[in-house]
Amino acid sequence: MKKKSVTFQDIADYTGFSKTTISRYFNNPDSLTLENQQIIADALTELDYKENKVARILANGRTEYVGIIVPNLFLHYYSEMLNQLLSTYEKYGYKFLVFVGNEKKDVERRYISELLAYQIEGMIILSHTISSRELAEYNIPIVTIEREDRYVCSVNTDNYMGGVQAASLLAKTNCDILIHINSRSSPEVPGYNRIRGFQDTCEENHLAYDIILEDLGSSYEENAQKIEEIFQRVEEKYGGKSKGFFISNDTHANILLNILIRKYGRLPDEYKIVGFDNSPISSEAVIPISTVGQQMEIMAEQAMELLVMQMNERKKRKPVPLTEPIHKIVTPVLIRRATTG
Amino acid sequence: MKKKSVTFQDIADYTGFSKTTISRYFNNPDSLTLENQQIIADALTELDYKENKVARILANGRTEYVGIIVPNLFLHYYSEMLNQLLSTYEKYGYKFLVFVGNEKKDVERRYISELLAYQIEGMIILSHTISSRELAEYNIPIVTIEREDRYVCSVNTDNYMGGVQAASLLAKTNCDILIHINSRSSPEVPGYNRIRGFQDTCEENHLAYDIILEDLGSSYEENAQKIEEIFQRVEEKYGGKSKGFFISNDTHANILLNILIRKYGRLPDEYKIVGFDNSPISSEAVIPISTVGQQMEIMAEQAMELLVMQMNERKKRKPVPLTEPIHKIVTPVLIRRATTG
Numbered sequence: 001m002k003k004k005s006v007t008f009q010d011i012a013d014y015t016g017f018s019k020t021t022i023s024r025y026f027n028n029p030d031s032l033t034l035e036n037q038q039i040i041a042d043a044l045t046e047l048d049y050k051e052n053k054v055a056r057i058l059a060n061g062r063t064e065y066v067g068i069i070v071p072n073l074f075l076h077y078y079s080e081m082l083n084q085l086l087s088t089y090e091k092y093g094y095k096f097l098v099f100v101g102n103e104k105k106d107v108e109r110r111y112i113s114e115l116l117a118y119q120i121e122g123m124i125i126l127s128h129t130i131s132s133r134e135l136a137e138y139n140i141p142i143v144t145i146e147r148e149d150r151y152v153c154s155v156n157t158d159n160y161m162g163g164v165q166a167a168s169l170l171a172k173t174n175c176d177i178l179i180h181i182n183s184r185s186s187p188e189v190p191g192y193n194r195i196r197g198f199q200d201t202c203e204e205n206h207l208a209y210d211i212i213l214e215d216l217g218s219s220y221e222e223n224a225q226k227i228e229e230i231f232q233r234v235e236e237k238y239g240g241k242s243k244g245f246f247i248s249n250d251t252h253a254n255i256l257l258n259i260l261i262r263k264y265g266r267l268p269d270e271y272k273i274v275g276f277d278n279s280p281i282s283s284e285a286v287i288p289i290s291t292v293g294q295q296m297e298i299m300a301e302q303a304m305e306l307l308v309m310q311m312n313e314r315k316k317r318k319p320v321p322l323t324e325p326i327h328k329i330v331t332p333v334l335i336r337r338a339t340t341g
Numbered sequence: 342m343k344k345k346s347v348t349f350q351d352i353a354d355y356t357g358f359s360k361t362t363i364s365r366y367f368n369n370p371d372s373l374t375l376e377n378q379q380i381i382a383d384a385l386t387e388l389d390y391k392e393n394k395v396a397r398i399l400a401n402g403r404t405e406y407v408g409i410i411v412p413n414l415f416l417h418y419y420s421e422m423l424n425q426l427l428s429t430y431e432k433y434g435y436k437f438l439v440f441v442g443n444e445k446k447d448v449e450r451r452y453i454s455e456l457l458a459y460q461i462e463g464m465i466i467l468s469h470t471i472s473s474r475e476l477a478e479y480n481i482p483i484v485t486i487e488r489e490d491r492y493v494c495s496v497n498t499d500n501y502m503g504g505v506q507a508a509s510l511l512a513k514t515n516c517d518i519l520i521h522i523n524s525r526s527s528p529e530v531p532g533y534n535r536i537r538g539f540q541d542t543c544e545e546n547h548l549a550y551d552i553i554l555e556d557l558g559s560s561y562e563e564n565a566q567k568i569e570e571i572f573q574r575v576e577e578k579y580g581g582k583s584k585g586f587f588i589s590n591d592t593h594a595n596i597l598l599n600i601l602i603r604k605y606g607r608l609p610d611e612y613k614i615v616g617f618d619n620s621p622i623s624s625e626a627v628i629p630i631s632t633v634g635q636q637m638e639i640m641a642e643q644a645m646e647l648l649v650m651q652m653n654e655r656k657k658r659k660p661v662p663l664t665e666p667i668h669k670i671v672t673p674v675l676i677r678r679a680t681t682g
Contacts, residue, residue, distance in 0.1 A: 065438075074424075079414050086439060087443075089440065090445075095452070097406075098438075258625075258626075258627045261627050286627040
């Protein structure tokens with residue numbers, strides 16, 4: 001069923017260009033005029049040229065495949081970050097194998113080992129299940145985003161600054177008490193610093209505060225139920241006081257906002273809400289939610305830059321491995337919307 | 342830099358099993374006891390066995406890669422359908438190359454031609470840009486979901502039934518007028534039948550109705566602005582009448598719901614809303630939205646079944662191509678929530 005392959009020589013004969021020119025068309029097309037690019041493109045159609053990339057992979061080890069592992073797609077942050085990462089195809093040409101981990105560590109390991117067997121060139125990891133020490137042992141270019149990253153390269157938001165921004169914004173609203181709701185996390189996770197930034201700002205400004213750290217579950221329904229419970233407790237404990245909430249992410253901030261709107265028909269003045277991420281739900285909510293914006297487009301761009309740099313190094317005749325993982329930090333941007341008055 | 346390959350013989354020697362047993366471990370692991378699977382798995386780690394799948398691709402043409410093309414990820418329907426498709430990895434072992442088209446037809450074509458050069462085994466197409474006639478010419482297994490599908494296999498919701506369900510539910514609320522808001526689409530698109538199902542039900546039951554078909558734009562912001570404009574016009578035209586809205590999808594239904602809640606602090610009795618899809622936003626909205634549920638888990642499952650069937654056929658010594666594309670129809674499920682009283 002296989003057709004006879006068309007060679008560079010065939011294309012050169014057909015177009016009258018040299019083989020060098022044909023080669024340049026494939027490897028550096030911009031070095032040719034648009035007109036000549038078109039002549040060669042037309043010739044390829046005429047000759048029914050099918051580039052056999054699998055054969056090329058064996059020859060030079062370039063698959064142009066990158067694996068992306070996200071923990072889930074129900075948190076709007078992950079679907080938007082995935083969107084931004086996939087959009088880099090136009091710039092870099094890398095194609096993405098996407099996997100949703102759903103906290104199944106063994107399935108995730110199996111998936112990664114399959115990707116490695118196919119000689120993918122690198123991985124971008126957003127899931128939290130596998131330690132960076134284990135990831136580093138895979139010995140391929142890796143960039144993590146917003147997760148524990150001690151032994152691998154990463155791109156993270158300046159989470160401490162984010163916590164400071166959120167607390168400072170809430171402080172200006174003169175709430176009686178500032179309340180931070182978040183999952184429990186370890187100090188090694190970048191998001192942990194949100195808690196520290198919030199706490200330090202409250203301490204320095206002598207603001208009353210409460211930090212509520214709880215396991216919020218691993219599905220939207222569990223998240224919603226937990227936040228409803230926390231809200232009931234907070235209402236009992238701080239009845240009559242005005243409350244400024246800083247919530248771990250926009251999906252959860254939206255849950256709290258909806259509880260309040262259902263109860264009061266509007267967001268009462270005694271409640272202020274700041275989310276985190278600037279994921280789509282923050283602007284799609286019934287009232288647009290103030291949020292600490294992760295600059296996802298920039299983060300996706302920097303993650304790819306950092307990955308491409310490592311992948312290109314490996315293609316050199318004498319690759320020089322990084323002596324230390326590189327950690328890039330992106331400053332968050334405070335976005336004021338309707339939930340902070 | 343390449344290590345000497347570890348062969349089945351090496352693994353057999355190391356474990357004391359026969360080569361046949363080792364082969365079974367790779368091709369049908371469940372035929373071995375868990376204990377023996379573990380012994381072989383441990384041996385692979387010890388021997389640092391790396392299966393070289395690229396070499397296998399050349400040998401038998403199996404890449405185990407499938408391309409998925411979605412039009413965008415901001416419509417919650419697409420991110421949820423993507424989630425369901427990716428989740429089939431555990432069952433089928435196929436790995437997915439994901440691309441977001443964003444209506445850039447040329448980039449989408451280039452992406453597909455790259456995937457074909459890498460010998461992917463099949464494609465699942467949700468984007469609308471490339472006609473099914475052109476898709477069929479790629480001559481590889483394809484399944485489309487909810488788009489024009491004349492020349493390729495597809496899985497679609499019974500959209501006519503969905504329109505009937507929505508209109509029937511709204512009819513029971515005794516609204517003065519039933520209003521359907523949708524994008525303009527061609528009769529070849531499965532979603533077109535929602536309009537017909539709605540219209541026929543209104544006609545048969547002598548219900549007053551209005552069908553508003555407009556280009557709603559191609560981003561969330563454009564959608565929101567268009568729906569706000571339509572809402573203003575509807576308010577002027579049907580002031581004083583109770584209105585039952587059937588909206589093209591849940592993302593758009595949520596936009597309308599939010600407009601009403603911001604205006605009235607609650608959903609007034611004179612307004613009823615039914616969305617379409619049962620995508621996550623319908624239950625995450627400020628008031629849970631009644632919707633015609635596409636059974637996305639079943640649709641993803643059937644799409645993979647239909648694709649795997651075609652892909653397996655191609656691996657036979659004498660493949661028999663389909664004489665006609667197969668179109669599977671999945672019945673939608675009406676989900677009553679708070680927006681229909």
